[in-house]
Amino acid sequence: MERLSGDYYVFPGATVRALRRYKGFLQPPGRRPLYPQDAHCSCRGCSLDDVRHARDVLEEVLQQLPSRSRAELKRQVASLDAVYLGRTLPDPFADRRQRRADLWWRRRLTVGGETM
Template identity: 45%
Template sequence: MSERTCAEIQRTERDHGDSWAGLGDGLWDGSVEAALRHYRAFLRQPGRYLDLCFAFSPHPESSLVDVANARDILQEALHALPQPSRAELGRVVARLDAELRHRTLPDPHAYRHLRWHGEWWHRRLYDGEFRW
């Protein structure tokens, strides 16, 4: 991403300085970089289909093991960023989203989950195990 977009992301994260990893509205210093890193790491796994996994750890970034939570952070940043930084980050996220849709399956029982009303990335199949 461009230097301007990186600077805008850092400014946006600082503007949400009352938050820290895992709390508040999801943005903290370095949250977008961490979310992108976890999203890409998830998609680098081998295999045709991937199952999302639940996060379970006291570590501040542990919630990002669940790629849906990482995607939530990116969505928050997309809403907070000004144009054209929003568009630039949006193009990166759109490529990752396309691969996530391709490599995960929809959860036919998502309506039973607490967050069934969430965005599409929360309605993908999970493996049912807690990992971190």
């Protein structure tokens, strides 16, 4: 699926890299809030430094996968989503600050402002 995708950010190995990044962001033990940070570069490799972009990639992959693979990945992503939701704080001004405020994972407080 990654090889056939027409999406610039979905390339061979992108799914595992995005999933690793998402898990890694949620890794620190404790209950302190986590704050996503902007990536310093928007190329398809560096952009995964922003956990929100990693989640964007996972969403795109979920839409393109066949049903059996989609269900398996969706279970993994859903459990990570629950942790992300519990460890990040809502941003009441996301609609003004975020490029994609329609996506719930982008409506969370960040360290850096979203670049357009």
